[in-house]
Amino acid sequence: MVPEPAPGGAVIRVVEYPGELNPRGTLVLCSSCRASRDWLLLETRRRVFVRCRCGYEWEEGELDIDFFEENFSYADRSWGDAEQALTDLGFGGEFAGIYFN
Ligand SMILES: [Zn+2]
Structure with a gap:
């Protein structure tokens, strides 16, 4: 579950990562559905999380803020609500087992 941004508080940045992650x-x-690619990377408070199409999400300690910054270019969209963002991006869990890329 993604923490809801507190009012005026944490911003969550996300970037899609279609390939395999191999830190x-x-x-x-994914320890839930065994997917090996097509991820969403999330960053909040300089901690990096990985989210799978199945909706499973975990903090990936092997991926640091530098890795996130390398993959994040600029914010082209924004949402006020984390759950809505995940649904719009196709990471709400409704596409479990499906690769988009
Ligand atoms: Zn999964």
């Missing part, structure tokens, strides 16, 4: 030589797999 330090270990392939990242």
Whole structure:
């Protein structure tokens, strides 16, 4: 579950990552559905999370803020509500088992 941004508080940045994640030589797999690619990266308070199409999300300690910054170019969309953002991006869990890219 994504923490709701507190009023005036934390901003969550997200970026789609269609490929495989392979930090330090270990392939990242979703422990819920075993997907191996097509991720959403989330960053809040300099902590990086990975979210799967199935809706499973976890903090990925092997991915640091520098990695996120390398993949995040600029904010082209914004949402006031985290849940709405995830639904709009196709990461609300309704596409479990489906690769878009
Ligand atoms: Zn999954």
